[in-house]
Amino acid sequence: MTSTSTELRSEARWDGPYYRVRTDGFEAFFLPNPEEALDKVCNVDAEVRLPDGSRWSATIFTVAEVSRLTKRWEETGEAAGGRCFWCSDGLIVRDPGIRKMVTVIAELLASGGLMGPSAVLTTRRERPLPLRISLSLYPILDPMLWSPSPQKADTSGCGRTSRRSTR
Template identity: 85%
Template sequence: MRWDPPQVTNTSTELRPEAGWDGPYYRVRTDGFEASFLPNPDEALDEVCNVDTEVRLPDGSRWSATIFTVAEVSRLMKRWEETGEAAGGRSFWCSDGLIVRDPGIREMVTVITELLASGEFEGAFHHLDDSV
């Protein structure tokens, strides 16, 4: 079943999400989805640059991605140059990875909203088993 997202704007100040902590998860509920982020416990939410995310859509489907900032990908690749991982830092990959420009949960929620509105969400996120 394909979900038809509501009309959205490009300004994150108009999202008006409901958000808060639920155990180790930071959950954001909007009119169009619920996103659960798993940031490091000591990380400021506006500085999150590498986070596992699960999104639930109104049709009950569940989707996942690990969201990275461009700067975080660069940092990891530089570290891997020294450790020899990922072809000596010459490559970066992960299954269901999504790269965003700016850090922070609010920015990531804006990106999710825009991906849903543009129809690109299903290409960026990995569909999970809905029976859980």
């Protein structure tokens, strides 16, 4: 990966189970399924490391993946019967693929979106910040708002299997 539409310069390579992308402004470690084409990735855990030493974590989903998950949960009864989607450290992007996700991260960093009051990723040095992205078709709810008690909060929005591999 060398350049995108925003002229983002980066280098990328596999580093054990991680797909590691280094840019001038940050380094990102993605944990994709090794059998999935990198330009098709639609649900992936990532860590972003900034030059100041801060580390941010996220689970990145495409809008289409959120739709697929909520439709499945409608059938299984999870996540309020598929009527909501919630995930700590979640980031929803429009387009699939690691390259496009890196571009989104770079644009968020450039605009201050990772550091401001509506931060979409959380620093590992602090308590996680609440997710503040809302899409008209896919409401993202804090489970504490609709759960009868904090101990029984429904966090099934993040219920997916690990994609770790021995690659």
